[in-house]
Amino acid sequence: MKIALLGCGNLVSAIFKGFYQKNPDYNFEILTYTPTHYRAEKLAKEIKGKAVENFQDLRDCDIFLFGFKPQNYSEAVLEYKKIIPAGKQIWSVLAGIDTEILGNDFPENSILRIMPSICAEVGESINLYTHSNKLDLKVFERIFSSVGYNYKTKNDDELDQLTGVSGSGPALLYYFFESLVDVLEKKNMEKLEIDKFIKTLCKGSVDLWLNKNTSLEDLRKSVTSKGGMTHEALKVFEDRGLFETSKLAVQAAYRRSKELKVE
């Protein structure tokens, strides 16, 4: 079994380094290719793969992973159509290129669209995936579950909708934490202290949630006494429509995913 990694940027490197860390004795071949070679060589060294200088040398691979930028798609596809044999799997992590586009360009191949998140770098990605036709998912499961958890969506549309939470989610959360950082900055607290303060707050809150087998609502209630400080703070969130704002943000991400598809 041979897998070709076409593009070895931040995301593909994070996924395969994560996979290699957990499976140093994996039993297939990984070939890497990038136009400028440097990142292909670098990743190949890090994961005991083999970099190829010419993508023509990838003809006998079984799985082809598209890991380049969506803006390179139209040009790349012209070349890859010439070398990817019928019947082989094509995996794509490209945002905005759905299984219909891929299926039209590669009608003789099985298509798997995967949308991981940047949290793959720490092994905690939500890997949304969907596929257009029957597909053996064993190798996919093995690789991607080493950097997070895999969630199958009904179709591309559901994948795009959920990406507004799984993919944009880290940025939405960071933005919220930034607002708390801003509060502390206004109190003239030192930068290093603020960093430690907010990271402890986030980690503590998540760890507590992970450790206790209870719902977010119950947890929130357990730290909110009627008439107390937190109760008063949460009332502001409610009055200002925090839920509605979050929903609108996720919807905006979804809308943008549709626009990006036709640009």
Ligand SMILES: NC(=O)c1ccc[n+]([C@@H]2O[C@H](COP(=O)([O-])OP(=O)(O)OC[C@H]3O[C@@H](n4cnc5c(N)ncnc54)[C@H](OP(=O)(O)O)[C@@H]3O)[C@@H](O)[C@H]2O)c1
């Ligand atoms: N980053 C994320 O968090 C994230 C999350 C979900 C999905 N994605 C998707 O993942 C893909 C990669 O994103 P990234 O952030 O990892 O990008 P990146 O760091 O900019 O890496 C892009 C890679 O693609 C290579 N490349 C360019 N044209 C190519 C071609 N024709 N054939 C093979 N390789 C080619 C580049 O080669 P050189 O090194 O030679 O320039 C580079 O190694 C994108 O499609 C993006 O939509 C990213």
